[in-house]
Amino acid sequence: AQSVTQLDSQVPVFEEAPVELRCNYSSSVSVYLFWYVQYPNQGLQLLLKYLSGSTLVKGINGFEAEFNKSQTSFHLRKPSVHISDTAEYFCAVSRSNAGGTSYGKLTFGQGTILTVHP
Amino acid sequence: SAVISQKPSRDICQRGTSLTIQCQVDSQVTMMFWYRQQPGQSLTLIATANQGSEATYESGFVIDKFPISRPNLTFSTLTVSNMSPEDSSIYLCSVGQLNTEAFFGQGTRLTVV
Numbered sequence: 001a002q003s004v005t006q007l008d009s010q011v012p013v014f015e016e017a018p019v020e021l022r023c024n025y026s027s028s029v030s031v032y033l034f035w036y037v038q039y040p041n042q043g044l045q046l047l048l049k050y051l052s053g054s055t056l057v058k059g060i061n062g063f064e065a066e067f068n069k070s071q072t073s074f075h076l077r078k079p080s081v082h083i084s085d086t087a088e089y090f091c092a093v094s095r096s097n098a099g100g101t102s103y104g105k106l107t108f109g110q111g112t113i114l115t116v117h118p
Numbered sequence: 119s120a121v122i123s124q125k126p127s128r129d130i131c132q133r134g135t136s137l138t139i140q141c142q143v144d145s146q147v148t149m150m151f152w153y154r155q156q157p158g159q160s161l162t163l164i165a166t167a168n169q170g171s172e173a174t175y176e177s178g179f180v181i182d183k184f185p186i187s188r189p190n191l192t193f194s195t196l197t198v199s200n201m202s203p204e205d206s207s208i209y210l211c212s213v214g215q216l217n218t219e220a221f222f223g224q225g226t227r228l229t230v231v
Contacts, residue, residue, distance in 0.1 A: 103215070106212070107163075
């Protein structure tokens with residue numbers, strides 16, 4: 001079974017400052033990794049994903065994340081945040097089977113509320 | 119990608135009643151899932167909706183409480199039965215394809231009074 005731990009439940013930051021949202025996972029099999037964002041009263045939107053290849057992945061809205069297999073981490077970063085980035089962010093893993101395939105069944109972390117102050 | 123429409127978007131229901139939530143996808147998809155997001159909590163998988171057969175439920179969720187149908191590759195329903203205030207949550211439909219991300223509907227915000 002997989003588990004996901006988001007190390008910070010809330011992250012307050014000032015506008016234009018850098019931010020890092022931390023995510024660690026545990027799994028006995030290879031996984032695919034995702035970050036989703038949820039704006040108030042909305043559904044989930046994919047920010048970025050790691051399926052294979054380069055461990056540094058870039059997503060929408062200037063976010064990026066780095067997959068670190070040895071540390072089982074997938075931290076999300078943005079060099080300069082905007083007020084509009086205020087939202088809840090979820091890290092998720094999708095289990096892949098022995099053949100390396102996955103069909104999108106996700107295990108989510110507890111979420112990190114990012115609040116950007118002017 | 120996939121466009122997912124969920125209905126209703128929100129509802130307020132009396133305890134003891136049932137609500138059926140519909141999920142329609144704009145294309146045929148392999149996998150459909152239902153999640154629950156309780157107030158202030160993360161998303162928890164309820165079940166995998168299997169086309170033409172019974173849904174596969176996660177630990178802690180049972181068919182009598184959350185019956186699910188999936189008559190074809192583009193449509194599924196989740197019913198929340200005999201509701202209590204503890205069932206007040208956001209229920210989200212999700213679809214998955216091979217080796218890519220999952221897509222989510224906008225969710226159904228349920229309040230049980």
